[in-house]
Structures are given as structure tokens and as C-alpha cells.
Amino acid sequence: MQRVGSNRTVSSDPCRSAPEAPLSDLARNPVRPYDPSLVEAVRVNTPATLRRAATLPARRSVKKDWQAAWLCRAVSLIDLTTLSGDDTEARVRRLCAKALQPVRPDLLEAIGMDGLTVGAVCVYHEMIPAAVNALGNRLPVAAVATGFPAGLSPFHLRLREIEESVAAGAKEIDIVISRRLALAGRWEEMHDEIRQMREACGPAHMKAILATGELGSLRTVAKASTVAMMAGADFIKTSTGKEGVNATLPVSLVMMRAIRDWERATGFKVGYKPAGGISKAKDAVSYLALLKEELGDRWLRPDLFRFGASSLLGDIERQLEHHVTGRYSAAHRHALA
């Protein structure tokens, strides 16, 4: 990738009109004009990518106190999520309570990690008020928008949805890209859509969901990542959780490398969110290991990384109980999310 100029200062962000939410001390990745050369420069070799992803979990492992620390770190990076048709306000309030106390207090106390929370709560638009009320200012609320999950509602309504969600108190907006544009190679149109979404987000941070399970190849994933970042995405995210295939390590590797290239080219750090299918503590450690290896320690913080997950937390709780007590745990010993 060609270096397209570096600028770390916040004031250069052309679309920054509203005050920024205090989510991060990093300068936000600004919108840039569409540059086809960055898309054309993408090269991804699939077997090499798969090999790296397949061997990484065997190359890295954390044990004992380090494992407990890493699992707590994973908890702090979770966007605790409910995105179901049967969500109710009461259900969301329960989720928020869990988000604030994700692990049993006695366990956290035993390892000196009291006060640990997840990274955010992620809900549909209609649930934003309930979540904001439940969380106060203690945790940000993320909302999915833009005709989630398919992203096929009228474009002006998709933008309108973002504005309403931001107005309702969402600090983070998870938008979905138009897969049909990516699949047809209509990158400039896709850039234009995402750019408008980013502008609609205002101060809220935008996570661009690529729906990688529907993009067909790792090369397309890399190109879509680049276009989303060019259009001002604060995060790029794998999946809605509704595709047949959600987050995987190979896809994560490709997206992390795209993020690294982007920083190399522009100086801006973009966040990464794998979502869907990460349900085991061991998997979470593998993702963090990959992140540490490919992007470095700075990314191991909630302003640059999130897990989109619902059942992951339960497995981590059980592992932490095992760490503290030496006994293997059971689900019913931990509060339901």
C-alpha cells in the first residue's frame, strides 16, 4: 500500500463537527476521498493466511495468572450483545446489569480484579433507551443500524436510522455495508455510502460490519476493509452474527493486516471487532494473541478492539472460577446474561 500521508491531529478530521465522545484518546480516522489505487494494491494469499491462522493458537499460549489476566482482558473487550426479535426492555436491563458485573464479585475479588466490566452493550435501536437508562454513563451503548443485518432498506432511511440512534443516546453505531457493492466491485459507490453513514454518525463511533461470510474471498474482505477505513470507519467488524459464517481467525488476520496497512499509510489507528461464533475462552485468547502479534499491544484496549459476543462471557466465567478454586465450574454457578 502506498503511503497516502500521515496525520495524527484531531483537527484534520473533515467530518468532525460535533464534540467527540470521550471514548478514546486517539485521533479519529477521518474520511478520505476514494482512492482506487489502495484497493487495487490489495494482495492476499489464502493458503499462507490460513496457515498463519491455523498455527497461531499452537504458537501462543498463556497459563496460570497470565491466563486469568488475559481472560479478564477479554471480558473488558466484550460488546455484550442481544440482537433478537424477542428482545424486551426487561431483558436488556438484565443484560446491562450483567455488563456492569460480568463476573461473580467473589471471583474478581480473589484475583484483585473488582470493578471489571465489559466494553459496551450492543442492542437494536428500539432498545437504546432501556440500555442507556440501565447503564447511565458507566458503559457506552452500541446500536446496530442501517437496515441491520442485510442493509437493504432505502438508503435515506438507513442514514436516518443512524441519526435517530445517535439521538437516542448510542455512542457507537454498528453499520452494515452493502454486500452487493462489494461483490460487484463497485468500491467507489460503497465508499460513498459508508462516508455518508460516517457523517450521519457525528460524534458516535462507527463500526463498519463487512459481513465477511458473504464476501466470498479473503481478497474481497481485504478490499472491503480498506474501503471502509477510507470512508472513515472507526472500527471494522466481521459479521452481523446472522451470516452463515461469522468471525474466523483467517478473516481476522486479513482485517488486522488491512488495519496495519492503513496505519502505515495514514498514521491512523482503526479498531477491530470480530463478531459471532466466538464462544470459548480459549478462542478469545487466540484472537487476543493474534491481535497482539499482528497489531501490537496498543490494540488490546476497548477503544481499538471488541468482541461481539453473547455466550463467550459464560465460558470465561467458568474458566475464571476454575482458576480461583481449582475446580471445574458449571454454568448455573454464574449469573445468566
Place this chain on the structure above:
Amino acid sequence: MTVREKFESMEWGPAPEGRDEVDAWLDARGRRFGHWIGGAWTKPAGAFEVSAPATGEVLAEVSQGTAEDVAAAVKAARKAQGPWAKASDHERARVLYAIARGLQKHARLFAVLETLDTGKPIREARDIDVSLAARHFYHHAGHAALRAEIVPGAEPWGVCGAVIPWNFPLLMLAWKVAPALAMGNAVVLKPAEWTPLTALMFCEVAQRAGLPDGVLNVVTGDGATGAALVDAEVDKIAFTGSTEVGRRIRAATAGRGLGLTLELGGKSPYVVFEDADIDGAVEGLVDAIWFNGGQVCCAGTRLLVQEGIAADLTARLKDRMARIRVGDPLDKAVDMGAMVHPDHKANVEAMLARTGGEVHRGTAPDGCFLPPVLVTGLGTEDVLMREEVFGPVLAMTTFRTPSEAVQLANDTVYGLAGSVWSQDIDHALDTAPKIRAGIVWVNGTNMMDAAAPFGGMKESGFGREGGVAGLHAYLRPARGGKLKPVKRFEAAADPLGDAVDRTAKMYVGGKQARPDGGYTRAVAGPKGVVGEVGIANRKDVRNAVEAAVGAKGWSAATAHLRAQILYYLAENLSVRGAEFASRIKALTGRDGEREVDAAVADLFRWAGWADKNDGRTVQVPMRGLAVSQNVPVGVIGALAPEDAPLAGLCRIVGAALSMGNRLVLVASETAPLVATDFYQVLETSDVPAGVVNVLTGDHADLAPHLAGHYGVDAVWSFSEADLSAVVEREAARDLKRTWVNDRTATDWAGPSGPWLRAATEVQTIWVPFGT
């Protein structure tokens, strides 16, 4: 440090693999080992210490094998080999299968012991060494079962001596022992002095798997023990190790009629085109040069990068190097462990001190460790571009065009492996086979599998390990009886008669050439002088080789074209059949018509073979295509036989040309006029200049020059003169392939298989793919 501090720092922390079981295994044997001979331990003697390089801790004492120990092991092997070869294929297959299972059942024990002994990371020992070793026995259990169908009629060599290195002790054992046993051989194995322990553990596992006593014997010791094994009464030697020792073994075995396969050093190129996945290529380098601390014969040590991406790739590579963790090899999250031995570490450092390039080092702990090292700004003459380091040192330079990449890749005396990285299928697939190496990986590196032939060209050795090609290393080639000398006729000083003087010249580079020395000699048949021929000297050899080296186009010609020219050659020989028949008659007294007919028929066969010696796709556990193809050896020097002046010559020409080689042919001493007549046939048959060069002269004079010429890739000797030893000894200098008769008779109408194998190199190309 508290959990919260770790939560903030997000360091890796230690992840140690346990070693209690291995210590218990060593303790149970008193940490003192004898040799394993005839299915039992000998009394430990002449013990030397074996240490863990990471800590310096003494792990055990093993015995220094003497010539007597080796002789006892060979005797035990000899005794056991007959019954083992007579056992059914199924019985052998069952034992190999049980050994594979045994390796798996004790996988962790082997892995931890290997890590302690070598200093390699436990992840590699566990996921690569032990798992590939087990895979090798599974694969060869299949070869044992299918022996009669895959290599029908083949016979084992008998007793095979195996000398293996310290970088992959168990895996190299598997590579030698599995095919040898599958084909019905017995083995005497000498593990490396620094790393003998897994071989000793293996003996017990093999015995429990039902391997009859004596079929596998292990004698430990240093280089002197290895030399004693090479000198012992074995039938075949298989060696993996340094090119220098390989040279000594080649010289020491010269003329003994032994089978020999050598898997030696390398300086393998790693070519990255500007359209490559650069991150993928950088990650590949971690596996290419920092795998096992670069102590890998096929390591990608020369990084050749297209100029436009060199700065980008270097920056990414340095970032990646900073994340490589060097340390305790028993830590599951360590990327590079210890160097195998402090002496070896010192060798690597000494070599690094000689470079003129810019040295960039990663970090490593004190002790027997080295960091990953990248050296940039190198010219092709730098020591790091030319000599094998066998350590974690990557030497980098740039290229401009694909053809320059190939030139640089081949600018080495080695030819073991290579990698090509490009997302452009044209560039990748065009470049891969042009790398003169036994194994080439496209968008990958250091992939190995039991089904894929592995082995080198040039000074990286000869012979293949793995797959069907690897079986032939453990099969005794069919041999005729003792070679009977032909009758030689005295050339009296007879006048040549009334005809116009007609002196046969030699044939070099498509032109008739007078001998450099300006001497001729008369050639006689039963009825006196038949004609005169030139006496070639070393300069004629030089000229002929130069012509052959220059005729590269032939090796790149299509098989169809080669076939057409061979048919044309047969046609023109047939037209002049009566003339050749009477020439043979005049020179030998034998009726020549049958030999002419046989020669024409043989050329037809080789024309037929030109497009039929297919390689194979090999079934490796990978999504993609792995192909082992038969490529030309290059320039072959051949000493023609006396007993079949035309049929033998046509067999040599046919086989060599059919497979795309160029030839320097030294005519038979007693019937050289057949060869000089033959060049007239070559001239009329569209054989391109330089493809076949014909010299006449004394075999004993010319053989050392031919075998010693660095431009010759292989030497074949069918000479009646006793030249096998000199050819093999001279060939040791650059480790060219040899095929000599050891004064046994050759069946000139015999099967094509041995000729096809002698005339080709197996090159395995791995092309992983996926979307």
C-alpha cells in the same frame, strides 16, 4: 506481579511443558546408554555426555561407537536382513504401522526429549518433528504393503548404513528407517553426536512394535563412528548432513559398488515478486529461516526481493522480527529455542562476522541462543549469499526482473529448495520450475510430507526421500554378471590402402573438430587397421562441455520436438544401416546387422519415452497441487561401452536426449569409428549443435577430466576400463551424480526404468491454493 498488573501489561508469561516423564525414562535407564545391537543394549563404553543446549545440563551419557561396535551392528543386521526380506509384505507393513502408532502413543515423550536434546521449541518438536515422523511410518507402511505392485520385482539393498544430523534427529531417522524397512532392508543407524537420545528411545518403541531384533541397530558416537560405518561391510549408505562430510563419504565409498544417497546443504532462494502478498511472504520467512533457528538444510536463506517492494518488505520484516520470542525451548509460546550446541553457535557468529552487509538483530537471551538476524545491502559475492550458515541468518538482496530473479536464485553451488511468492499465477508458475532445486514451494515454504520426494540437485546431493521416488534409494539396481572384455586388435603399421585419406574427427558444438593435442591413432579390427581417430585430451573435454552447457535450448524444448528428432535419428541410422553393419563387422569381426536393428529399435523407444516419463501429482495433506516432475539432469558425460559399440551408444544417446539432456560422449576405445560415423547421422537429423558431442580417446585419461568438470552434471561410465572408482572420486568434488558399471555387464536391451531415473532429476513443486 498481580493479575491486575498482568491485565495491564498483557505480557505472555511462561507456558512450560512438563518434562517429568522424560526424566523418569532417562532415570530408569541410569542415564547411561550402550548401543542398540541385535535388539539389546550393549554395555555402555567410552561414554560421552549429551547435554541440553538451552541449559547446559547433562541429560545422559552415551557410548562412543568403535569400528568393532559398528562391525557387530552390521553383523547383526546382516543376520536379520534375510528373514526380514523374506517376510511377507503384509508382515512388514504391520510392523511399520505399529511403529507409527508407537510414535503417536509416545508422542509427548519423544517431543519433550527431542526438545531437551536439540534445544528446538517444543511446539516444533511436537507439531512437526514427531508428527511428520509418525506420518512417514504410516506412509511407508503402505509402501511395504504395496511393494509388489508399486515396485514389482525389486530387491532390497541388504544392510543400509544411515548417518543422520542433529537438526531433526527423530525425523531424519524416520526418513531413513521407514523406506529402508519397508523395502526389506536392515539398518545400522548412527545418530548425531550431539543429539542421539530420541534414536535410542525409538529402538525400544520399534522393538515393542514387533520389529525383529537386528533389523534396526543404533550405534552412537562422533564423526569417527560415522566414518567407521561408511567403511563397514554395508550395501548402501544414506547420509544427511553437511556438504563437506557428504563429499568425504562420496570419496570414501568410490568404487565400492555401494548405493549412496546424500541429502546435504543448501542456500535456498526465497523470491518475492512485487505482486506478492507481502505480509504472507514475511510470515513465510518466519517459517523459512527462523524455523528451528535456521538449522534446516532447506531453509530459505537468501531473500531475493523485487526492487519496488524492498523497502516496504524490509520494514515489515523488521517489525515481525521484533515479535519473535527466543528462549526456553520447553516454553510452548517460544518461537526460537537454543542453538543445538555452543560450538555451533560460535560457528554461526563467526560467519556473521565475515559479512559486509548491514546486520539487523532481533533479541535473544544470553546463553546458547541467537536472535533472528537479517542482513541487507549484500552483493552476490558476500559470504552470507554463498555459504551455508545453518543458523537464523537471512541474507537479502534485490532483483529487477523475473529472469534476474531466476539468475540470482541459481547463482549458487546448492540446489536443495526454493520459494517463489507472487499472486500472479503466470509469474509464480513460470519461475518455480526454473529454480534449479529439488523442491520448490509457491507461496509457501518448508512444507514436507512423506508422499513428496525431498532431495537436492548440484552440491545439495542426490537421491530422494519420500514418495515412490524415495523407494528406489533402498532398492538394489539389477546388475549383469562380470563384464567380459572384448577382444582388442593390434593396429600394425599397415598402409591405409589406396582410398583418399579419411580421418575421423571429433564432433563438438555441431562441428567436426580436430583434437587439441594434434595426435591421432589407428583403429584396428580383426583384419588390421580400419581407420584413424583423434586422441582427445582435457581441452577437448573442456570444449565439448562448453558446447553442451551452451545447448540449453534442448532442455527447454518440448517433449514432442525431442521425440521427432529421435525418430529422425532412427530413420537416418536405418538408411545407413548397411554401412554401420559393415563398420561393426570390420571393427569387431561380428556381424553388425542385428546390432543396427537393435539400435534403430532402441532409438524408437526413446523417441516414444520423450513425452511419457510423466511425473506425478503427490497426495500431500494440503489443499493445492504438489507435483513431482522429472526434469533433465543437464549435461551428462558418458563413457561408451566396448561390448555394444552402436547399440550401447544409441541407448546412451536415446535416453539422455529423450529426457532433455545434453551429452558429452566418449566413444568406445575399440570401436570409436562407430561413434564418429554416428555424428554424420546426428548432422543430418536436426539434432541441435552442442546437444551431442563426441570425443575419441583413452577412457582412463578422459574420465577424471569429465568427472571433475564442474560444468558436467552427471557422469555415466560403461567403460570396460576399471574407472568406477575414479569417476566417483572425482565426482565427489562437486557431488555430481554418477552412474557407473562397477565392471558389471549392462543389458543394452534392458528395461528403461533405470535409464529414465538416471537421466532425470525429480523436482517437487508445491502449489498450495485457495480463495
